[in-house]
Each structure stands twice: as structure tokens, then as C-alpha cells.
Amino acid sequence: MTASTIAYRASLLDSLGDPAEVGLEHSCRYFEDGLLVVENGRILAIGPANELLPTLAADIPVHHFKDALITPGFIDTHIHYPQTGILGAYGNQLLDWLENHTFPAEQAFASREHADQVADVFLGELLRNGTTTAMVFGTVHPESVDAFFNKAATLNLRMIAGKVLMDRNAPSTLTDTPEQGYQDSKALIERWHGKGRLHYAVTPRFAPACSHEQLARAGQLLSEYEGLYLQTHLAENTREIEWVKTLFPDQGGYLDVYDHHGLLGKRSVFAHGLHLCDDEWKRLAETRSAIAFCPTSNLFLGSGVFNLTRAEHEGVCVGMGTDVGAGTSFSMLQTLNEAYKVMQLQHQPLHPFKSFYLATLGGARALELDQQIGTLEPGSEADFVVLDYAATPLLAFRMQQAQSLEERLFVLMTLGDDRAVKATFVMGERAHSRT
Template identity: 75%
Template sequence: MTQSTIKAYRAAILDSLGDPAELGIPESYRYFEDGLLVVDNGQISALGNATDLLKDLPADIDVTEYKDALITPGFIDTHIHYPQTGMIASYGEQLLDWLENYTFPAEHKFIDPAHAEEVSDIFLTELLRNGTTTALVFGTVHPQSVDAFFSCAEKRNLRMICGKVMMDRNAPETLTDTAESGYEESKALIERWHGKGRLHYAVTPRFAPTSTPEQLTAAGQLLQEYDGLYMHTHLSENKNEIEWVKELFPEQNGYLDVYDHHNLLGERSVFAHGVHLCDDECKRLAETDSAIAFCPTSNLFLGSGLFNLPKMEQHKIKVGLGTDVGAGTSFSILQTINEAYKVMQLQGEKLNPFKSLYLATLGGAKALQLDEQVGNLEPGSEADFVVLDYNSTPLMGYRMAQAKSLEERLFVMMTLGDDRAVKETFAMGQSVFKRD
């Protein structure tokens, strides 16, 4: 490696090595109290104790030191709607009415490419301000919404996944496509963007009620025609939604079976929510290596229910965290973890902070089949990381001074932390957000 491309970052450093539910807590993480992260040409080249690594680096290497800070991998959001940025915190509805009264009117505006470009920039800025470096993202039915998003993400060299919504019924006429047009428009976007730089395409039927069987068949056809595509949709979020699916697809054996029948399950299939899954559905998700996005702030805000994480662990289903903006009320993965802890408490369960770290980073990467690129700080992986400030607020600093262990400091960060805790965010070794 050439000396001019090497940079090093010194602070406490923490990342996940695997799922605590499988490895046990002590074996699930790696921590350096005085650590050094060495980056060369956008990739992590070394990680370890600062005193050990500094001896082998040239004396004039640029070393940035962060006091009272923690470096972790960049956060990964496995379910979020960028067109809903402008309608976050909309009052008083549950899922189906919320879609009708807030979501659809907001998404109609994305027929205008200039609007899509403006919101893409605001959205990505907000993600990075909150330490999120990778996300699985809904566009709208309009192809220009995806073009705008990918163009903005490409300029920032971010690893992002997005797709055009496919929706050919049970929605306003101005927001519907057809089975044929949804297929053709998605195909054109795939060929334009999938695999370009750090970008990936997700085939995106909104959810079963807004797609005909013909459109779901076309979605499955796309997945067969192109390698490495994602499939992104919603599943079992709301009890009324589940009953509606049964009415629309009486020939199928439940909500998940609708997607299964149309060949939409697989290792890159991510289903948002999964709040009301039966054991047979969990078994099938595990068999197909499909993933669930756990969206606690959204589930609480819309009154959808409590996600059963221990049940997913029992079935060995991949799980990541999703903010689900705009039903979710924060772009912050730290705040999402805060709400996830409460969801578990309401079910008589505990969410250990090292499990939360896993869900926010490596677990999300595994759910997206990206754990060889992002999600931890292993040498050879892409240098997407975040610097968290132990003194980001007066209360945070005071509470951290009382903490007696790494586990306690981590829990305090995940309970009191929000966007203010993010000191700096890096993507491919480049600073993409720095707090004033």
C-alpha cells in the first residue's frame, strides 16, 4: 500500500463478530479500549491495539484521534421509505388508513424528478447524520424516483439498495402501474443501476394487497432473470392487513404463502415487520434463508404489535433493524434500538446491548448478504464506520461517567443516544458527515 493513501483513526473501537444468541455474549464482539483503525484506499487494512499497530506504521501517517469516543461499523437500515421523509410524524392512524391519508398523497409528488432529487439529497444527508451508511430503501411507483435516489447515492459513493414500487391495484390511479409496465420499468432500472459502483437493485412490490397475482409473477420473473437482485416488501405488519390478504388470495395458505407461491422468497428477500408470524411461516423463512426487518418505532407508532425476536432466534431467521421512516419516527438507529429494547421488555424479554450492536451492524449486513463488504471492521472490508461521542449531551456525559463497564456504556449510548451522538460518519474511508 502506498503511504499517501493510508489514514488511521484512534479511539475505543467495537464491532460484532457474530450473533450473541448463537455465540454467547463474550464471543460475539471485539473491543479495543485504545484501538487503531487503519484505512487504505477505501478499505480497512488493519485493526488492533493502537500501541501495537503504530509501531509498524510510518511516522508521518495521518492519525486522527478521537477522545471520549467509540468507533463502530456504520449502521445498516434494512427497511426505510425515502419518499416518506416529508411526512414523518403524521398523526393518528393505523396502517391501512395511514397509507390512504398520508403515504399515497406524499408519494404522488415524486412524479416530478426535481422533487425526487431534492428529497433524495435530504434523505441521504439525514441517514449519514445519524451514522447510517447502508440502507434498503423503497422508492415510489415512478422510475424517476429511483433514478434520483441512485444518482444521489452514487455521488456520495454509498452502498445502497433501492427499487421502484410495483403496485397495480388497491391504490390511487396516479400511483399504479400494470403488471407489464411494472416489469418493464423495473427491468430498465435494473440494467441502468444494479451493480453500478456500490449500488444494488431491489424488486419492490409494495405488499401483497396492492399487487395482482400477475404482477407478483412478474416480480418473481425478474428475480430469475438477473443475478444478485434483492426482493423487498412488507409482511404481516397489521392484523387487518393480514385479513385483507386472506380475502384477496383465498387460494393461498396465508400471507407468506402468497409470496412463496410467486417465487419471492430467497437469500436476498427482506420482509419488513413480520409481527404476526406463525411457526410454519417462520420455518419457511428459515428454509429459504429469507430475512426480516425489525421496525420497532414504526410498529409502536402505528399500533401494529410487538415483534417476537426470540421466536426468530429459535427458528434461526436472519433479522436486521429498520427505521421504517415515515411510519418510524426517527432516522436514528440508536433510537430504533431504544424502542426495540422496550418492545422486548413488554414481552418479558431483555435485549442485551451486544445483541443490539449486532442487529444494527453485522446482523443487518447478513440480512442483506453484504457481510463480506460491510457490517464489521474486519481487514479487507469496506471502510464504512461511525464515530460516536460519549459526551454528546450533558446528560450523556454525566451518565457515562457513572458507567463501570463497556456493556453499561454501550447500553447508555443506545438508550440516550440519537443524531447528536454521531461525531463523524465515513463511507469507503471518506468523511461524509462531520458534526460541527
């Protein structure tokens, strides 16, 4: 242990596996009075406080968070930072919402000054809500990605982002060409991918906004650079699906459009996946592609409900996505609240252990980052959040009635929001404190 060693005392919880695979009783690790020891930005030890405290040198500080729970930092597998300013925009389903709200807002990101301002607000909101890693859409403008990555690098965040590729069916001010999209993306990859904790995602907006040539160039980028991600949208809206059929009549369906161009794989994350056919489920599983479950935006836009049970049955990896700005909150707690309701509509109750798995280790697995983040395992990066059981008078009162860990977690995810986040830590450094 060195001078940089710090210990944090509170209740501790992290996931060890997917409850659907290992069972609820083996899916998480919990210490009612635990100690988390951090050294040089990584977790050194985790265990009961009464066992670990005597092993610490006398000069190691111990920060005690009473009536609080420490979990790994939340992981958001699908979000649009340029849509921060239209969060809560009224009306419309997906395609009209894009036309009336999203595209007008994104045109402003040709300005680096505007992009810098929104990136600052966006990342501040993520940290205020306990989210330490996200997979993020920029706009078609390279300036939007430069602004985002520059701010994320300053904060030492593990973030994934990319420039939108879109060469048709959008305003001319928001379209590029296959060649321009390729060259702009290539420059951004070489500038940012692998720098510190940053990763680049090739980002075709969705199939209707991309020609065959554009998607082919996206596949070319994935083949030319090691470790890139792919993020896009899939089967969110029934009108959208019918549109894809008319635009790509030679392909076997929405997913096949992407598959045809080599865009499926273990670092490919497809948002939504609400209306998939049997073959699409199987192909996602075969290629180890992941889905971002975005319940808040799915309800807000009236798109449909995600079949998590089917994903489990098919072996498709799933992470949670807030999908701001169609999603109405940066809070992963509120997103889990909506996920529970979505599952209730399908008569499939969502257990709190599964919820917190999806928001942490499940998200890390969807992003192929579970060796770095998503747990409190020794050796992993010390990205974690402190959740306050008494953050509001109602939360404090309700917690007095809770009889089990499961109930406390469920109360957090139904009554909790950004006020429940007492502190957020990034690589062992406090990045947010609730005042």
C-alpha cells in the first residue's frame, strides 16, 4: 500500500453474473458493512470492514459513508449528447420526432463553441447521476466528437463515441458523403481511439439514413482498425421497419442490412431491438452483438416494449440505455424504474438484482469492458457511485420499512434519481459530490 491508498466504508454491492444464468442467489456480492480499498485508481481490496480495517496502515484515510450503498458506476449503452437540449420535447413518434426536434437541434453542432458547451453540460449530468461510462452519439460534424472527447479526456472518463454517418433522408446540413464520412471518421479514430480511456464507435445513424455505400465504408473502418465499436439503431419503430424494407429490398430484413456490410460483432451495440424476427435474434446471438434496452425512450415515443426474456433465452447480451433525448432522464435509477414497468406489461417481473446487473456488469459485458469496469473486483478500475438511502425525506422514510436488500434496491430504483447519488468516483477520484 502506498500514500495513494484510500479506503471507503459503506454497504457494498456488485454483480458477479447474470441472474438469468447463475441464479439470483449467486448473482451478486454484498457486504452490509463493507470496505472498499482503492490504490492508484484501481480497486485493491473489497470485503467486510471488520476484517479489512485491521490490515490497513495507520496513515490510510478511511471515508465512512453512513446509510449509503456503494456500487460500480453506472454504464449507459446508448445516449445522444447533442440531444441534451431537446430532452422532454413534446409529441411525435420516432420519424416525426427526428424531423421536428432532433435534426434542428443537431445542426447547431457545426459550431465547436456550441459543442463544447453542450458536452460540458452532458458529462456533468452523467456524473451527477452516477454514470461513469457511456456509449455516445455525436452529430455528423467532426467538431461534435472532438468537443466530447476533449472534455471526457479531461475528466479521465472511460467513454465511447463517434461521428454520425448519414448521407440521405436528412437535411442537407446534416448529411455527408460516403467518402467524407469515411475520411472524417478515420481522422477522429486516429486522433482519439485508445487515447487514455477513450474508444471510438463507427456510428451510422440508422439504416434509412445511410446508402449501401455509406454502410460499406462503415464496415471498411471496422476492418481497418483494431478494437473499434459499432453503434446504431435497430427495429425501434414499425414505420421505420417498413421504410427499411422499401430502401433495401434485396436484404432479408433490418438486421440483414447491417450484416450484409459486416457491421455485426462482439463490439457492436444495437439500440432498441423492439420488433425482431426469429432469425434476427439468432443472428445477434451468433455474432455476439449486443442490444441497448432503452425503456424510457421506447415509452416516450410509443415505439413498443423490449422482450428481455427473449434476449435471455437467445443468449443476446443486453445493457441499459437512457437514450437521452427521447429518453427523459439521465438517471439510470429512473431508467430501471421504467424497465420494471415495461417488463410488468409483459407479465415478466424484473428483479432488482437483475436491474442492477444490467446497469453495471451487464453494460460492461455488452461493451466488452467487463475486465476493466462494471464490478468492484480487485484490479478493476475504481469507477463507483455512492447511493444515499436517505437522500430525500420520502426515501429515508420508505427505507425504514424495507426488510431486505432486494427491497432497498427496489426502493432506490423506483424512488431514486440524481438526488440519491451522494458521490461519483472516477479512477478513484471524486468527480461529483452532491451539495
